[in-house]
Amino acid sequence: MKDNQIPKATAKRLPLYYRYLRILNNAGKKKVSSTELSEAVQVDSATIRRDFSYFGELGKRGYGYDVQDLMQFFAKTLNDDQMTNVALVGVGNLGSALLKYKFHQSNSIRVSAAFDVNDDIVGRIVDGIPVYPMSDMKEQIEIQQIDIAILTVPAQKSQDVVNTLVDAGIKGILNFTPARITAPEGVLIQNVDLTNELQTLIYFLHSNEPSFDETTED
Amino acid sequence: MKDNQIPKATAKRLPLYYRYLRILNNAGKKKVSSTELSEAVQVDSATIRRDFSYFGELGKRGYGYDVQDLMQFFAKTLNDDQMTNVALVGVGNLGSALLKYKFHQSNSIRVSAAFDVNDDIVGRIVDGIPVYPMSDMKEQIEIQQIDIAILTVPAQKSQDVVNTLVDAGIKGILNFTPARITAPEGVLIQNVDLTNELQTLIYFLHSNEPSFDETTED
Numbered sequence: 001m002k003d004n005q006i007p008k009a010t011a012k013r014l015p016l017y018y019r020y021l022r023i024l025n026n027a028g029k030k031k032v033s034s035t036e037l038s039e040a041v042q043v044d045s046a047t048i049r050r051d052f053s054y055f056g057e058l059g060k061r062g063y064g065y066d067v068q069d070l071m072q073f074f075a076k077t078l079n080d081d082q083m084t085n086v087a088l089v090g091v092g093n094l095g096s097a098l099l100k101y102k103f104h105q106s107n108s109i110r111v112s113a114a115f116d117v118n119d120d121i122v123g124r125i126v127d128g129i130p131v132y133p134m135s136d137m138k139e140q141i142e143i144q145q146i147d148i149a150i151l152t153v154p155a156q157k158s159q160d161v162v163n164t165l166v167d168a169g170i171k172g173i174l175n176f177t178p179a180r181i182t183a184p185e186g187v188l189i190q191n192v193d194l195t196n197e198l199q200t201l202i203y204f205l206h207s208n209e210p211s212f213d214e215t216t217e218d
Numbered sequence: 219m220k221d222n223q224i225p226k227a228t229a230k231r232l233p234l235y236y237r238y239l240r241i242l243n244n245a246g247k248k249k250v251s252s253t254e255l256s257e258a259v260q261v262d263s264a265t266i267r268r269d270f271s272y273f274g275e276l277g278k279r280g281y282g283y284d285v286q287d288l289m290q291f292f293a294k295t296l297n298d299d300q301m302t303n304v305a306l307v308g309v310g311n312l313g314s315a316l317l318k319y320k321f322h323q324s325n326s327i328r329v330s331a332a333f334d335v336n337d338d339i340v341g342r343i344v345d346g347i348p349v350y351p352m353s354d355m356k357e358q359i360e361i362q363q364i365d366i367a368i369l370t371v372p373a374q375k376s377q378d379v380v381n382t383l384v385d386a387g388i389k390g391i392l393n394f395t396p397a398r399i400t401a402p403e404g405v406l407i408q409n410v411d412l413t414n415e416l417q418t419l420i421y422f423l424h425s426n427e428p429s430f431d432e433t434t435e436d
Contacts, residue, residue: 006425008418008422011418011421011422011425012414012418014417014418014421015411015413015414015417015418016398016414018417019396040398041398042398042400077421078417078420078421079420079421079424080417084420086416093314093315093318093319094315094316094319096311096315097311097312097314097315098412100311101311101312101412103412103413103416109413109416109417109420147423148416148419148420148423150416171423172419172420172422172423174415174416174419178237180234180258180259180260182260188419188422188423190415190418190419192410192412192415193233194316194319194410195233195327196230196233196234197392197408197410198304198327198366198368198392199232199233199236199296199298199327200226200229200230200232200233200408201366201390201392201406201408202296202297202302202327202366202390203229203232203295203296203297204226204229204390204406205365205366205389205390205406206297207224207229
C-alpha cells in the first residue's frame with residue numbers, strides 16, 4: 001500500500017466510500033458497479049477510479065467491485081477494524097453536543113474521556129462519558145491509550161491546552177476553535193472552522209461558481 | 219476580479235486572511251509583511267502570493283500590504299460588508315450548540331431564524347433566535363431574505379427538508395448531516411461531516427503523513 005503518496009482530497013473521500021460499502025453490505029449486496037458507487041457518494045467515476053488506483057487493484061474493470069472485500073479493505077485502511085479512543089477537551093455548548101454526537105459511520109471511534117475546568121461537571125458522567133479535571137489529562141490519556149483529541153475550548157485557551165495535550169502524548173487534534181494553533185512536528189492538526197465554512201459558502205454563492213462540492217475537490 | 223477562476227482551496231483561505239487582517243486593524247497596525255501574514259495564518263508565503271494574485275495587485279513587492287485596504291477588500295469579497303441572514307433547521311443537540319455558536323470572525327453573519335418539528339420549542343425564542351414550525355419556513359425565508367441554511371436534522375429527514383428549503387428559495391446549504399443530499403443546479407451544498415473529519419485524521423495518523431494542514435491543501 002502506497003500510503004504516503006495519497007493526496008489529502010483522496011483520503012477525505014475514503015470515509016465516504018467506506019460508509020456506503022457498509023450500507024450495501026448490511027443490505028446483503030455482493031457487487032457494486034463504479035456507476036452505482038459514483039451516484040451514491042456523488043463523486044464522479046473518474047475520480048473514484050483514480051482514488052482507488054492509489055491502493056492497487058481493488059476490482060476488475062467492467063466487473064464491478066466485491067462489496068465485502070472492498071469494505072474490509074477500507075475498514076483496515078481507516079483503522080476502523082480496531083477501537084480508537086478519543087478525548088474531548090472543553091465541555092461547553094459545542095463540546096456537549098459532540099459528546100452526544102453519534103459517530104454514525106463508525107463502530108470503532110469512541111469519545112472515552114472528556115476534560116473540563118468547570119467544577120459543576122468535573123467528576124460527573126455526561127452522556128455516558130466521564131468528565132475529568134485538566135489535572136488528570138496526562139494520566140487518563142496514557143491509561144486509555146488515547147492518540148486523538150477533539151478541541152472545543154475557548155479560543156484564548158486553545159494553545160495552552162494544545163501544549164498540555166502534546167505533552168500528554170496526543171498525536172492528532174481536531175481543532176474546533178477559531179485559533180490557529182501550533183504543535184511540534186509529528187502532531188497533526190485538522191481545523192474545523194464553522195465560520196470559515198459559512199463564509200466560504202457565502203463567497204461561492206455570490207461569485208456564481210458553477211458547481212461546488214466538498215468531496216470532488218482535488 | 220476574476221471570481222470564477224478562483225480555486226476552492228483559495229476561497230477557503232480567504233476567511234483566514236480576513237480574520238487576521240481584522241485583528242491587525244483593531245490593534246492599529248498599518249502595514250503587514252507577507253512573512254508576518256504567513257506566520258500568523260500558517261500558510262506558506264508562496265501560497266499566499268498565489269492566492270492574492272487571483273485578485274490582481276493587492277500590494278507592492280517588498281513593501282508589505284496596507285492592512286486597512288486589504289481588510290476592506292476581503293470584507294467586500296466575502297460579502298462581510300453586508301448582513302447575511304442564515305436559517306438553521308433542526309434544533310437538536312448540534313443545532314442548539316450552533317445557535318449559541320459565536321460566528322467569531324464576522325459581524326455580518328447572523329442566524330435569524332430556526333426551524334424545528336418539536337412542539338416544546340417551536341414558537342419560543344432560543345438563545346435569542348425565534349424557532350418557527352416547518353410550515354412557516356417558506357414565509358420566513360422570503361420575509362427575512364435568507365439564502366443560506368444550516369442543516370442539522372436527522373439524516374433520514376435531510377433530503378425532504380432540503381427539498382422544502384430549495385422550494386422556499388434557499389441557494390446554499392451547510393450540511394451537517396451524514397446524508398449525501400442532492401439539490402438542483404444553482405443550489406450549493408457544503409458538507410461538514412464530523413465523523414469523516416475524525417476518520418481522516420485517524421487515517422493520516424496511521425499513514426505517517428509528514429505534515430498535514432487543512433488550509434495549505436490545494
